[in-house]
Amino acid sequence: MKILVSAKRVSDPNARLHVAADGRWVEGDVEYILNPFCENAIEGALQLAEAHEGTETVVVGIGDEDTARFLRQGALARGIDRALLVNADEAAIDSDLIARIYAAVVAKEEPDIVLLGKQAVDCDSNQVAQLLAEYLGWPQATFASKIEVVGSEVRVTREVDGGLEVLGLTLPCVISADLRLNEPRYASLTGIMKAKKKPLDELELDDLGLGAATPKVRVVAMSTPPGRVAGVMVKDVDELILKLRTEARAI
């Protein structure tokens, strides 16, 4: 079996972000982290590989040498076998173009399972796995909290509104990882040492036939939402009830 995962770097959502006067986002001195859902996908691939001997795991990332750093430290050091870096300006691509890039990588690599994070916590779009599945014409299971191979079928438990849904997918398929799929492991010291020697191949958009591809959506302006003003502290339950009844008229 062959599993393809991805690694996207995101600016730390806990960092303070600033918007310039022209409405374009300015990064400032933002720290980058590996998207938490990508960590779940990487861990999911490693667990499947451990359970099924002879499984190869490959990670793909889009960006520049800083993305390469995350491919090595976040994926190869944890145990993924090899990496692919697609050189592109992350700021100039949208979810749709990411999915088309991944689809071209899938055509080259021919994985049985593509396991992605359900969303990147910077743009929060929650689209790429679904877009990719449709571009490939493959079945999908999004928001996975459990993945098991049962015979020729991949059985995926999904976290959906109102409860848990189980789908059975035939291979090849696309799965997106939710947070409770697993607890991502830390890279071991030997893993970090090994990662330095693992293959990391670079691809250009031209190699994938996407040199002239353009995004379908553009962010034309950014702004900061109006903040909420902190209210008052009440001294006890009686005052809380009084305020909720007479001031807020909420109960």
Next chain:
Amino acid sequence: MGKILVVIEHDHGQPKKVALATVSFARQVAARRGDSIEFAVLGSGCAGVAEALTGYGATAVHVADNAALAHPVAAVWAKVVSDLAKAIGATAVAAAATSLGKDGLPRVAVRLAAGMASDVVALVDTKAGIAFRRPMWAGNLLGDVVIDTPVQVISVRASAFDVAAPTGGASPVQAFAASVDAGRAAARFVSFEGTASSRPDLNEATIVVSGGRGLKPERGGFKVIEPLADVLGAAIGASRAAVDDGYAPNDYQIGQTGKVVAPQLYLAIAISGAVQHLAGMKNSKVIVAINTRDDEPIFKVADYGLQGDAFVVVPELVQKLKALRS
């Protein structure tokens, strides 16, 4: 003069509130562009839903009634929606950003060669036409997205729009013969295990009582907030930390990666207020926070804060609310 196709999510023979909020979104777009609105209802035995929708100003209500659509997998759902959109010449397709909409709409976008904006909360007029405003970075920033394709696909954050009221008149109901190509799907529905609850749905509730990691199971856990939810007729939610630790089921989770709610009243009980939780509730009308520590970030967004032990304060609150009601 375009045509907006709104996919209506439904339950128990009625359109869900999130679907009617999506109708409000579509009306705002239609008013700016002079578009018409049509509805799509997918399901098995869903004729009643279509009847319930005839007074909402749509020029047509299309019903795809097929046993295969009772629990549709994304590939099948997307094929039916996109086939219908092509058949009627839709220029926009919208649905609520629920787990169903999030799962299926991107596939619709690919099939229509359309760009997609997720989780839209407002419209903004720009020189390039309507931009769709959406939260990013856990809601710390808002991005205005322009979709450059002839057809546009939008998932709508229902809590940001009012539930649409009927406008009178009648919409013709039309059957849509959905082609459900099972081979193409290669995915099958196996089972659904619902979270049993007699309380309102989190997405639909006007009051939400939410618990955090402070509700330790050894002291009684989420049981302490159940009577409060009952006396208020509220839905129960949870922070991610509480769900991760197994104190509450997954579909209770409110936050950046869970549900986003904006009820009239939100009570955050023993929740610290991490950025990703605030992303899911900070647009609630009135927020109450109860926490043992008065320096938690939740108090920065709360209208009313009460420092105290939830296991003492909540039972007292329940008792006094009950006394008021009787």
